[in-house]
Amino acid sequence: MEAGEQLPELKVTPDRYLTVRYAGASGDFNPIHIDEEFARSVGLPGRILHGLWTMAQVARAQTEAAGGPERLKRLSVQFRGMGVPEQEVVVTSRVREVSGQVAVIDAEARQGETRIVRRGEAEVALS
Amino acid sequence: MNASDPVGHVFAPVTYAVGREKIREYAQAVGETNPLHSDLEAARAAGHADLVAPPMFVVVYTSPAIGPAMLDPGVGIDFARMVHGAQEFAWGPLVVAGNEIATEVEVADISARGGMRFYVFESRSDNQRGERVCTGTWTCIVRGND
Numbered sequence: 169m170e171a172g173e174q175l176p177e178l179k180v181t182p183d184r185y186l187t188v189r190y191a192g193a194s195g196d197f198n199p200i201h202i203d204e205e206f207a208r209s210v211g212l213p214g215r216i217l218h219g220l221w222t223m224a225q226v227a228r229a230q231t232e233a234a235g236g237p238e239r240l241k242r243l244s245v246q247f248r249g250m251g252v253p254e255q256e257v258v259v260t261s262r263v264r265e266v267s268g269q270v271a272v273i274d275a276e277a278r279q280g281e282t283r284i285v286r287r288g289e290a291e292v293a294l295s
Numbered sequence: 296m297n298a299s300d301p302v303g304h305v306f307a308p309v310t311y312a313v314g315r316e317k318i319r320e321y322a323q324a325v326g327e328t329n330p331l332h333s334d335l336e337a338a339r340a341a342g343h344a345d346l347v348a349p350p351m352f353v354v355v356y357t358s359p360a361i362g363p364a365m366l367d368p369g370v371g372i373d374f375a376r377m378v379h380g381a382q383e384f385a386w387g388p389l390v391v392a393g394n395e396i397a398t399e400v401e402v403a404d405i406s407a408r409g410g411m412r413f414y415v416f417e418s419r420s421d422n423q424r425g426e427r428v429c430t431g432t433w434t435c436i437v438r439g440n441d
Contacts, residue, residue, distance in 0.1 A: 180326055193317075193324035195358040210375070219379045224325040224351040231350065237331060237389060240350045244383035244432075 169271045169294060175261035178229035182217060182253050190221045217251030226275050226288050229259040234292045241270070242291040249282040269294045296369040301402045306364050308399040311356040315392035318346045321355055345392035353384055353429045357418045360398035361433060364416055370402060372414055373437050380413070380436035387427045395423045410439040
């Protein structure tokens, strides 16, 4: 990895029931993620993606580019616009700097024009 | 907990036993394709004792510790108005099935600005050998009355 290098984009479309599977897998059963009626009743457009699922996609983009789970040393993100099921999520990542054996990477996740994760910053070990 | 100022309070550690099938279930839900997370032979061939948890599996083993901390009435988060604002994790050694991970959570900071309240929690997770496998910084934002 070199400063300025764009890492491969990660593209994934969460299917209609992804939030239900992720709720079970993660233990986060907040109804805004799994109950359409409840989500609308609190002013949301419908069920929204778990922010931490989206963060996991940002993490996966880093570990896949770097060659394994042991390479990811740190990841911080901010959650913004709400993610929704059945729309493609695109994670983009760009190497900001390389110092010694660690790369610092800027990353974000979008659905269309909506940024759902912004200011992602990853530290990845290069060896 | 000091009811007038919960900042600095550390909740008692909660231990989570990492299961092989839970790693498979989580890896599938987040779309992991690396065989280290699903194929026992591949994980062992790579030198791991068992299936390897993806880094973000931290949300699973910290859940029994961070959930009650966020819900604690002494902290006072209004859940109906809360959104998850930001998240940071810093990882140490990999977590594999069979590990027992103890997590303690501290109320790191509570602040207000722009009509919103910010609640920051720090989670510290250690494996059964006492190695720090992950430190998490969880920022919850609670919108004001509007």
